[in-house]
Amino acid sequence: MSVQVVYKNIKKIANSKIQAIFTGENFTMSEINSLSKAEIIKLKKLINLKKANSDNIFHVNLDNKIIILISVKKNFKTSDFEYLGAKFYEYLKKNIFQKISISKNFMDVDNFNHFIHGLKIKSYEFNLYKGSQKKNSFLIEALINTSKKDKINIQKFNSIETGVNFARDLVSEPPNVLFPKEYVNRLLKLKKIGIKVTVYNEARMKKLGMNSLLGVGRGSSKESYLVTLEYYGNKKNRSKLFSFVGKGVCFDTGGISLKPARFMEEMKYDMAGSAVVSGLMQSLALRKAKINVVGVVGLVENMPGGNAQRPGDIVKSYSGKTIEVLNTDAEGRLVLADALTFTEKKFKPKFIIDLATLTGAIIVSLGEEYAGLFSNNDELSEKLYKAGLEVNEKVWRLPLNKNYDKLINSSIADVQNINYSGGAGSITAAQFLQRFILKNTPWAHLDIAGMAFSKKAANLNPSGATGFGVRLLNQLIDKYYE
DSSP states (O other), X not given: OOOOEEEEOGGGGTTOSEEEEEEOGGGOOOSOOSSOHHHHHHHHHHHXXXXXXXXXXXXXXXXXXXXXXXXXXXXXXXXXHHHHHHHHHHHHHHHTOSEEEEEOOXXXXXXXXXXXXXHHHHTOOOOTTSSSOOOOOOEEEEEOOOOHHHHHHHHHHHHHHHHHHHHHHHHHSOTTTSOHHHHHHHHHGGGGGTOEEEEEOHHHHHHHTOHHHHHHGGGOSSOOEEEEEEEESOGGGTTOOEEEEEEEEEEEOOTTSOOOSTTGGGGGGGGHHHHHHHHHHHHHHHTTOSSEEEEEEEEEEEOOOTTOOXXXXXXXXXXXXXXXXXXXXXXXXXXXXXXXXXXXXXHOOSOEEEEEOOOSHHHHHHTTXXXXXXXXXXXXXXXXXXXXXXXXXXXXXXXXXXXXXGGTOOSSSSEESSOOSOSOHHHHHHHHHHTTOOSOOOEEEEEOTTTSEESSOBTTBOSEEOOTTHHHHHHHHHHHTO
């Protein structure tokens, strides 16, 4: 479901039957030019009866109109306006209004755009496979003067929303529909918006020596792929490039180290890191961001077939380092190991940020409030932290330290893929990944296992796939690198 937002002149729809009006704190009434004096007097009386026990959104009947009132506090931050927009969407949905006209009062253009942005982000639903697809039953007509600058901002918000919803769609698809090959087909469509898409099949990856990634997909009848997505918005300096890498395990049974049957259906979400990278690349291209970016995603299925990788196997990664596979359910780090080294070697980026639903341990640590952040670079970490606060996609930095290396050192290979000594599960997973950054490129790893999917609606997200990371990384790029 999506809310259609139409920007029109206020005078043309001032007499709409249902109107939402922003007021000051405590529903003070002033600057409302779309109502007559008599209507305002009557409205004030109704407000006095309502507001003592009301929330900051409610509606009243005014002759042949319904007026929805929304209070805006003086100390509202940008994120507060987005929350208010999300809350307003829930209010409209609950009350089943058919057509809403919004009068902009008590906020500037930028905050109003954030309000609409929050409303649209919240309105997402994935109902493609329901027998009767419910469609949005109301139309929002947002009353705002569209200057040239404001039109640019609106397009920017629309592009981010498209990228978030693309990521959500990918995560929500069932695994019999979105297996690696179908995922590749959807990424190839991004060529239409100016993204260069390069597909590496199993034969090409084998020739390159990507045995760590390939080992994960050995038990599946579906072919594995690595896909690069290149966008050049700063053509004057093509050498200045930034990179994002995503784990794309389209379904994770755990392989031979089989997961419990209960809730295994949720393992279709194990490609959420790659979905965020894909959604980010789409939004950057659509909004014509002035930056050069490459996205790299490793797409596999982890299945317990007759040819599946076994616990105890040793594989040689693209980096040349050997990995002892002690647990085939620690597969995401094997995919990322080759993808990270490949990205660093081929593209020589200014930084690498990877995203993955990597460990259950990060949910134990941070729940569904923060993604885990691990990095070899303080400056990049600080920028990610601040960007996260600004769009409420928060990250929390956890330590990396050479003393953790002893927990993943193998006696017969360069490294083992799991820490069997116990403890520090998310840290040792990140410590493993760091070994495949060979040239000390600034790098950050975001463990989004607790953030990619939610069983309950919260903040700006409906229940289900959240698209967490697309807005965070857009904010990072917009604030620090464009």
